[in-house]
Amino acid sequence: MTLRKFTTSMIITGFLLCGGAVQAASYQFGQLLAGNGPTNPYFADLEITDNGSGNWTFTLTALDLNTIFGSSSFIGSMAVDGVKPTSISTVAGGGVTAVNLQNGGGPTGIFDFRYDMINPKNDKLTGLESVTWHVGGLGSATLPGFNGELALHVQGIGSNGDSAWYVATSPVPEPETYAMLLAGLGLIGFMTRRKKRLAA
Numbered sequence: 001m002t003l004r005k006f007t008t009s010m011i012i013t014g015f016l017l018c019g020g021a022v023q024a025a026s027y028q029f030g031q032l033l034a035g036n037g038p039t040n041p042y043f044a045d046l047e048i049t050d051n052g053s054g055n056w057t058f059t060l061t062a063l064d065l066n067t068i069f070g071s072s073s074f075i076g077s078m079a080v081d082g083v084k085p086t087s088i089s090t091v092a093g094g095g096v097t098a099v100n101l102q103n104g105g106g107p108t109g110i111f112d113f114r115y116d117m118i119n120p121k122n123d124k125l126t127g128l129e130s131v132t133w134h135v136g137g138l139g140s141a142t143l144p145g146f147n148g149e150l151a152l153h154v155q156g157i158g159s160n161g162d163s164a165w166y167v168a169t170s171p172v173p174e175p176e177t178y179a180m181l182l183a184g185l186g187l188i189g190f191m192t193r194r195k196k197r198l199a200a
Helices: 003-021 065-069 175-199
Strands: 023-035 044-052 055-062 074-080 087-090 100-103 113-116 130-136 150-157 162-172
Touching (some): 023 150
Antiparallel strands (some): 044 055, 074 113, 087 130, 100 113
């Protein structure tokens, strides 16, 4: 193997290692799954980071819930179809004091557990607030996907205090993903151009 090929393979390996070190995914919520609420509002962002060794970090940010759902609305829980963690800790200073693990939840029967954000009853995740929590003990579990594995429960909707469940409308690539893609495309373009120049 020539020095040039070895160097190129080392650069590509470096990009792959950097891109695979920490997995992250962002979700935008607003597709109605069940209940009495608007059909397609965009009302919350969720960022999940896989820190390795079965440890994840979640950050849920509520947008202007008052305008979308009414002045009494809040996000009560997030149902998950997946592996339940063995430990949880809430970062202080967020919209709620504690995020708690509970069995079951969700309207379709497919969800395995939920993260509750009402503790005590008057401690709720309301509009323009966010909360971050860490979970552990997930082993080799993968990040939840975009096929309805996560659902947010919005409560206190309108004057009747209705509720509704919403799933993510679309996954949002992380900025690091774009950076890695652009770097990879640039490297491929550079190698192709150099190969043509050498052939000429």
